[in-house]
Amino acid sequence: MLQIKDLHASVEDKKILKGINLEVNAGEVHAIMGPNGSGKSTLAAVIAGKEEFEIKKGNITLEGEDLEELAPEERAHQGIFMSFQYPVEIPGVSVTNFIKTAINESRKARGLEDMPANQMLKLIREKAELLEIDRKFLSRSLNEGFSGGEKKRNEIFQMAMMEPKLAILDETDSGLDIDALRIVANGVNKLRGKDNAIIVITHYQRLLEYIVPDYVHVLHDGKIVKSGNKELALELEDKGYDWIKQEAVL
Amino acid sequence: MAYTEEELKKELETKEYEYGFYTDIESDTLPKGLNEDIVIAISKKKEEPEWMTEWRLEAFRVWKEMDEPEWANVKYKKPDFQDISYYSAPNKKPKYNSLDEVDPELLETFEKLGISLEEQKKLAGVAVDIVMDSVSVATTFKKTLAEKGIIFCSISEAIQEHPELVKKYIGTVVPRKDNFYAALNSAVFSDGSFCYIPKGVRCPMELSTYFRINQAGTGQFERTLVIADEGSYVSYLEGCTAPSRDENQLHAAVVELIALDNAEIKYSTVQNWFPGDKEGNGGVFNFVTKRGLCEKNSKISWTQVETGSAITWKYPSCVLKGDNSIGEFYSIAVTNNFQQADTGTKMIHLGKNTRSTIISKGISAGQSQNSYRGLVQVNSRAENARNFSQCDSLLMGNKCGAHTFPYIETKNKSAQIEHEATTSKIGEDQIFYCNQRGIDTEKAIALIVNGFSKEVLNKLPMEFAVEAQKLLEISLEGSVG
Numbered sequence: 205m206l207q208i209k210d211l212h213a214s215v216e217d218k219k220i221l222k223g224i225n226l227e228v229n230a231g232e233v234h235a236i237m238g239p240n241g242s243g244k245s246t247l248a249a250v251i252a253g254k255e256e257f258e259i260k261k262g263n264i265t266l267e268g269e270d271l272e273e274l275a276p277e278e279r280a281h282q283g284i285f286m287s288f289q290y291p292v293e294i295p296g297v298s299v300t301n302f303i304k305t306a307i308n309e310s311r312k313a314r315g316l317e318d319m320p321a322n323q324m325l326k327l328i329r330e331k332a333e334l335l336e337i338d339r340k341f342l343s344r345s346l347n348e349g350f351s352g353g354e355k356k357r358n359e360i361f362q363m364a365m366m367e368p369k370l371a372i373l374d375e376t377d378s379g380l381d382i383d384a385l386r387i388v389a390n391g392v393n394k395l396r397g398k399d400n401a402i403i404v405i406t407h408y409q410r411l412l413e414y415i416v417p418d419y420v421h422v423l424h425d426g427k428i429v430k431s432g433n434k435e436l437a438l439e440l441e442d443k444g445y446d447w448i449k450q451e452a453v454l
Numbered sequence: 455m456a457y458t459e460e461e462l463k464k465e466l467e468t469k470e471y472e473y474g475f476y477t478d479i480e481s482d483t484l485p486k487g488l489n490e491d492i493v494i495a496i497s498k499k500k501e502e503p504e505w506m507t508e509w510r511l512e513a514f515r516v517w518k519e520m521d522e523p524e525w526a527n528v529k530y531k532k533p534d535f536q537d538i539s540y541y542s543a544p545n546k547k548p549k550y551n552s553l554d555e556v557d558p559e560l561l562e563t564f565e566k567l568g569i570s571l572e573e574q575k576k577l578a579g580v581a582v583d584i585v586m587d588s589v590s591v592a593t594t595f596k597k598t599l600a601e602k603g604i605i606f607c608s609i610s611e612a613i614q615e616h617p618e619l620v621k622k623y624i625g626t627v628v629p630r631k632d633n634f635y636a637a638l639n640s641a642v643f644s645d646g647s648f649c650y651i652p653k654g655v656r657c658p659m660e661l662s663t664y665f666r667i668n669q670a671g672t673g674q675f676e677r678t679l680v681i682a683d684e685g686s687y688v689s690y691l692e693g694c695t696a697p698s699r700d701e702n703q704l705h706a707a708v709v710e711l712i713a714l715d716n717a718e719i720k721y722s723t724v725q726n727w728f729p730g731d732k733e734g735n736g737g738v739f740n741f742v743t744k745r746g747l748c749e750k751n752s753k754i755s756w757t758q759v760e761t762g763s764a765i766t767w768k769y770p771s772c773v774l775k776g777d778n779s780i781g782e783f784y785s786i787a788v789t790n791n792f793q794q795a796d797t798g799t800k801m802i803h804l805g806k807n808t809r810s811t812i813i814s815k816g817i818s819a820g821q822s823q824n825s826y827r828g829l830v831q832v833n834s835r836a837e838n839a840r841n842f843s844q845c846d847s848l849l850m851g852n853k854c855g856a857h858t859f860p861y862i863e864t865k866n867k868s869a870q871i872e873h874e875a876t877t878s879k880i881g882e883d884q885i886f887y888c889n890q891r892g893i894d895t896e897k898a899i900a901l902i903v904n905g906f907s908k909e910v911l912n913k914l915p916m917e918f919a920v921e922a923q924k925l926l927e928i929s930l931e932g933s934v935g
Contacts, residue, residue, distance in 0.1 A: 291887065
């Protein structure tokens with residue numbers, strides 16, 4: 205589904221990604237781990253198409269289509285979803301209104317009519333229940349005054365609503381207490397299926413106890429230095445990142 | 455004083471006779487320039503009673519002695535008041551024979567606003583050959599109003615049919631000498647609306663000038679007078695969201711509202727005059743005086759969405775004369791390209807326990823300048839007056855400006871006045887977040903702007919609010935690139 209080949213990316217001439225190779229197939233969950241500043245969030249932002257990052261070399265394709273020329277919203281229309289580490293506030297725009305707009309804009313891009321209101325309502329109700337979201341929450345301004353946990357839960361709620369092909373969860377576990385973590389992970393797991401894929405970006409192994417990955421990659425200094433299965437995550441938890449760094453130097 | 459007026463009148467009569475002015479004028483447009491003869495001519499053309507002519511002349515004399523105000527935060531080339539024709543009969547001849555002849559850009563905008571084909575024709579000045587929906591709507595409308603004793607007609611008609619009401623109230627809220635433009639308007643106003651709601655009557659529908667204006671153009675000096683008698687209620691809508699292309703560059707309207715004891719007036723405006731092109735050429739100068747007078751326990755709410763005009767100079771105000779009266783001002787002012795707006799309100803607290811609320815949302819894009827100017831004044835008699843003001847500015851890009859000039863004057867220690875102000879900028883992060891959810895930048899801006907303006911949009915009558923929202927989107931189109 206997603207293929208990244210020898211990807212080099214910079215921001216303001218600072219090289220951050222230095223040759224990433226990654227292949228993610230439908231039905232798979234990949235975890236990307238690594239110390240702070242290794243380029244994890246940059247990788248997510250580059251896939252999503254954030255403009256300030258410039259691809260210097262290599263390419264990213266989704267189902268064979270090169271993403272580089274596509275605007276962020278076009279990538280979203282292709283089925284890429286990113287759960288933000290720091291979701292932004294949009295005062296005066298309710299959670300419901302925002303997700304309604306997002307869904308209908310994506311439908312429009314695919315040549316579909318707006319989703320009928322009753323169908324939308326049903327979907328909202330269903331997904332809100334899945335993530336144990338209170339009805340009142342849905343009428344609040346997007347992310348305004350939300351706690352860290354509420355923000356992340358809202359991100360996963362949106363993901364559940366949009367049913368993306370490829371979901372990238374950027375540090376979704378940060379700022380979550382154990383109960384919220386379980387709810388969020390449960391929501392993500394419900395979305396797992398043979399037709400979609402998930403990339404989980406995280407610093408800690410904790411989230412991976414709940415969202416069990418098929419593959420784990422360790423990112424260091426803009427490169428994937430080690431790949432393995434879920435055992436690798438445990439090993440990292442045990443030993444920390446230092447041994448990876450040393451290995452990378454060797 | 456009465457003697458002088460009497461004297462003047464006589465003098466004028468002689469003058470009129472002397473020059474034989476009227477017999478000379480056959481055309482429907484008066485020559486350019488402004489003098490007493492022109493004022494008399496306008497009044498005569500409209501077949502007004504003598505007292506009205508006198509009233510206009512007095513205004514003209516006041517105006518002659520006044521200077522154009524310069525304190526507003528706007529820059530423009532001052533109009534030459536002697537180079538304007540102050541009267542021209544409403545043009546009833548259609549400009550085009552079919553929609554195919556109309557500027558496609560204008561039609562596209564109509565399309566976006568969801569205006570029906572028939573209405574599009576009407577707005578663009580296309581001949582309409584079948585009986586239109588809105589005409590029949592207007593007729594039913596008038597019947598319902600008449601049953602309740604509500605008067606809703608043009609001000610010219612009111613001067614003829616209800617002179618006692620007009621005479622009693624005109625100029626009582628906005629005196630002729632109030633300001634330069636109000637004086638000018640009082641002297642030469644072309645037409646406008648008049649509305650009277652009898653005691654205890656709740657007007658069953660939103661009164662919309664839109665219906666009325668379509669019957670006959672009102673020209674550039676519009677005069678509106680709304681009187682809500684004791685215990686009555688009316689919601690009044692002015693303007694329309696469709697773009698108004700007008701050849702007149704200068705517009706100076708006066709609106710007077712009178713809310714008698716226990717009455718309530720809700721006055722909503724959507725203003726979308728031609729703002730000039732992207733380079734800042736052309737566009738309407740809009741200098742408006744709007745003021746309401748509140749008697750005991752009454753309430754006046756001004757709600758405005760201002761997206762048009764090259765220059766906007768406008769301060770809908772409330773004089774809270776009666777005890778326990780309430781004044782409200784909710785405003786969204788959008789400026790784009792080279793537009794300049796200096797707008798706000800005055801809340802004058804005279805009575806006891808008077809309350810006022812000001813919510814102002816300014817949105818600036820392009821190279822425009824957007825100023826909020828407001829005055830909250832509490833007089834010595836106004837025990838326990840309360841005011842809450844909130845002025846928020848939203849900036850798009852680096853070349854526009856937002857300014858806030860709040861003035862507060864209190865002469866009573868029991869007053870409680872709160873003022874909050876914020877300035878924010880649409881952030882790239884907000885846009886990217888929306889983009890990532892499949893919402894393109896144009897739509898993202900619309901979403902953010904609508905969210906920002908929500909508190910005010912919510913105050914508009916339902917149908918108007920939907921149109922106003924679309925209008926905000928259209929006004930800001932192409933403002934981020």
